[in-house]
Amino acid sequence: MKRVKLVFFLGLLICSQYISAQNKQRLINNWEYLKGDLGGVWEAVRPVKEGNPESVPLWQSVNLPHCFNALNSVDPDENYYQGPGWYRTQLDVKNPYSEGRTLLHFEGAGQKTRVYIYDKKVAEHVGGYDEWTVDITDAVNAFKKTAAFDKEFKGKIPLEIRCDNSRDLEMIPSDLSDFNVYGGLYRYLNLVYVPKVSVDKIFAAASVDAKGALGKLNISGRLLNPNGVDTVSVKIEVRDPEGKIVATWENQIKAFYGDKALWEANLKAPKLWSPEKPNLYTVQTSITAKGDTHVHQEKIGFRSFEFQKKGPFLLNGKRLLLRGTHRHEDHAGVAAAMTEEMIRQEMTMMKEMGVNFIRLGHYQQSRIVLDLCDSLGILVWEEIPWCRGGLGGDVYKNQARRMLTNMIEQHYNHASVIIWGLGNENDWPGDFNEFDEQKIRTFMKELNDLSHKLDPTRKTAIRRCDFCKDIVDVYSPSIWAGWYRGIYTEYKEASKKEFDRVDHFLHVEWGGDSHAGRHSESPDKALSIVETGVGTDERAGDASLHGGAARVSKDGDWSESYIVNLIDWHLKEQENMPWLTGAAYWPFKDFSTPVRPDNPVPYMNQKGVIERDFTKKEAYYVFQSYWTAAPMVHVYGHSWPVRWGDAGEQKMVKVYSNCNEAELFLNGKSMGKKKRNSQNFPAAGLRWMVKYNEGPNQIKVVAKTKDGKEITDEITQEYQTAKWGKPAKLVLEKIAEKDNIVVMQARLFDANNILCLDARNYVTFGLTGEGALIDDQGTSDGSRKVQLYNGRAVISVNTNKGKSVASVKADGIPAGFLSIN
Template identity: 50%
Template structure:
């Protein structure tokens, strides 16, 4: 018997012995063979270890296997991204080309006529698989799951080839390809490599391939459940099948069972249709999940697919708002890219879990997965945590290409829907993003884009009539998707954030179902300002608030904060605060999704404070929280919290006796602030009292060291927070000197801090110079992480910077900045 704990055995793309790009959405990576006692005999093997990697082209498969000791190959584990450390290199663009992986696999298929599969949860961007000298097939697309049936290739391998195991070579190619989506103009890296899990799986000759479960909650409260399945039957087996369906609730109680006998079938066939009385509903507050198991037994063996599903009903009312299970819910969302410091797209399962948990703890109930199908673990966690999802295909900034381009885009939409059909968290199938981009390939052909978007919408409806489609930013086609998001970047790429509500109201009236995806601001972690709105005061009111042309660049056009502002955390928090208070009061608003949860790498962001990093996250690329994370918590969470703004602001400045604003972000009804243990009074929270919902105090700091403490209360619960800071009153002059000093060390690394000083030795607390670190001697810089503390080139944050060194003997750290003498620190 085979047991799959997932809804499908093999997901998406290639089952062939020819070099072809196919699109059969099947999955095989979670199955088990079990004996009569239902105990595992052989399980699918996740192939995380035993790989070697080589970057760059080879002369053919003969070169791959000619010398096991070839020093061009390096041992690696999976997941692996060959852009892990170059995506944000300040000197050279990230690598675009071929990367080869090789391994040897012992084969022990327990089925006499069974099939042996290699399953890929995703690989970038075009993947070709070889068994020995046999080309198995090619999959084009970096984000959907796919499998190769290697049964015949194994049989054709010679004894000499298979000594020590079946030789498998996987070649990943992320070089530019005009026939592949997404476009190279996309504002994210098109990573290469085996950056999701690969598994070896055994199937009998006749097996379940995919099971779809559709739960429909009627307006009268009744729930109908339809179970459909498709077979994997590559050699056209004809033995009859016994199909058993079993459904359990979250407590493990059986709510439905059935058995029937069928002849093998083609396509999707409905296996069962039944009702659940008084079904427990899925929602962000109570994400209840049912479990469905479908067993298929034939002369070939038994396969079982188990998956979870949820019962919910949602509706985007025309002209708003959004309803879930008959009640209005404000969608409080963010976005996610599969990108992380030090690994790029090859995030571990634990890193994925940590990120999704942080999103949940921030109070979000919605997430847009940008701009491609993501790892199934992400969707599983969204189901479990109660995060509603807009999942999207990567038709991004690309116009409409040739027939191969269109077929791939349609294929990826098909795969995404078929592979993630059962997730109750998914409420929107995103058809694409920003297909009105200047200079996109091959052109902005409005009629062609409208026609293709219509085809994509209709395909999504045919594949899944239970969900709506969505699109962001393509104004001339805004009437085509079921739900549309315009471009509104009030206070960043255009206009003043105080004009946000007016922009929402205008855009609401232009479509039937409105949602606001993408808004926010870049912020350089650790950079703060005593006057965050200095530039905003020069921006005209009632000006446009959309992102026009290439406004993300720091050239051209009228004054805008994205180009002319200080990129401080202080300004970003005020912008978020204003947007959140506005959204909270609009009873017609469906909701929004802030861009983006975590900083990520992009080849288009070379002039950011950290080169090649989009810094709009509320956490850094390594998940370190910025101050803005707590702004969202203060609006979106119920568990009492309080956070004094400025945990990463050790020195504030101003004249002696001058008032300085202190903000507390809290969801509590009342808070009291203490300065140096003296109460500054209590204030009540009012979400519409900007900023900080009225929890703000004008404070006169003592010169030198100060301590702030807040005590907040909500429903009998008390929470506290405190920070210590220095208040500087002397005015500094022009920077003249950089000084390096060791801050801390452990057995593995040494961390060094940099401070910029004027001629009198005063720290320049608002300096934003770009500095560059270098190292001579033993050890290496811990850099190219895309974080404030992990980049050899970055702008200063309030006159400070920091870098760490992996220890290996003595060394000398150097730092340079334009117009300043270099500084050095000898480290024993």
């Protein structure tokens, strides 16, 4: 497969697909950060140089990765910060190579970045999601010749970086997007030493015939050779998943510029890559010049895939139902600055939920994510951030072209990637006074052609832009049955209608919001007022909590109880849609967004199956019950401490399991055995109508695996029969304490001290004293302003080993207080 060469040269910037682990150092510690701008770079240098106590005093010590918006993105009282910020450190540069190059490799920085060595600008970059590399060799060598190098900086190299996420209409993504456009050095930054000649990129195109009998490998490369060395020796080794060398090639060639085809190889009966067996081969390329060798490694996989016309998806010649979700780069307490350990935990949780496909929304993501998708066996749709707002001018378009090129070049070798996404919701106007569908179509076609030129082996796709659906290879319309429009039982019919309109259909984005910890005795009540037969798409204004036609997103209870029913129905139906390529739930984890200030957790999109801090919601187990093979069983309601109803009233207890049979016990008494049948909604038939006792109740389930082993799950729930009246008072109490962290719970009672179990009032927590609220986390138990879930809300306090007084208040209700010692 021939790869068309297209290279964008940006001064000293060198986009790098992979930097060898040799002589590579993550720059994590010893950074200072300043929120806001400076008069110039000299103000960042001067305090270090002179130690002047009257210089700008607002620098704070930080570690990388770091995001401007770690906490303020979910501050309930103000908009998140958008503007410049500065970072500075001092580098101890010791390049081991004679005439070697010293590089700064950015894995991502938002959104506009300038890089300085001392007071000299060495590079700038626009685009918060690309990888990019700066050659600082000449600037470092020049600074070493100054008196300041030895005298003021004691042999260190001053590095200053300015990041800026200010609003800019001529930059993608649009600020109308339903996610934060974060700022900062929020992905890893690496100091890298390479010889005078090194590998810039290796493109390893791995393919396999329909029978899987013959694998082909086409390898081309690009060098970093700024000194113009004439001749290099190239050695390539291919190792199988067990590390055995299965092919080699070696040659001495003239040094080249741009891309050069290096080697074609055949491998008999390669071990195929799949979600079940993600076999990865290693391509190791060694470049030797003037006595120095640079070693570069890539992981590749052999697999074939096909979106059949008007049919399902095939992987390695067999149908695979794509069971997917989505990911935003966002986490409690750090925003976009997720560490490698956090990313690994998140991706592992997805795999353990049964995911075999992910759409990375709505921008190219960290190489760590893509590496994990390769090794875990998760197929990928990755896209550029042309998201909402319309279409800008030449600067705007050039960024889109550049980011598409960077995304494809940087992630070209990943076996997991099957789709390059060109945009999202491009039918959404607002950033410009012109909204011209034909101009959007013209540019979409240009991006589609560019993608196929850069990589003919993968498909292109967009989501929700009907007037461009004929341009791309794969199209996803807007289908939100049971949330923004319609009811969830319309899902299959709506999907088939959209499937028939295009050649290749893939449904990404479905689901709904749930406020973690909120549960309902009548979760589907809102469905009775929603009009059916009028479509299931999302339309302008549907995300608002006010106005318009009845819809569950506005008129429902936002309970976990409703969302598990919606998910359960969708998964049940997907098992009986033989034409379906797949679907992806939106999203895996709750994430912050500037356009949803009125949600139960302000500024949070709460559609995730886990919370922003990895806490699992009940929905996680519904997916597991359909998608996983490892035996599991889960009683619904682990975060539902108190149920309510009349004395003697029958209540449904639901169990989610992938086992064939389960037996329920209530207070030690068997409620009988049930057989699992995925088409028996809800809970695949594993549901029991039982009568709770007033007060505490023990619920236990015993499920049998296929080999006869038993697995269990159990919870304790109170049952309240007393009826509550108008909310009258808030009570704040300590419910746990460990390692100077106090967990507090606020509860809302009526005048007769009866807990108001359907209360959804907003409450605001406060603290005076030596402690500190653990808030601005974007979670149901980490937000100082939050809607109650079943009449209660939880938050924690770091006591700092001192005394404080905590408070909780709600409109029209006397505040509650708690002394903490």
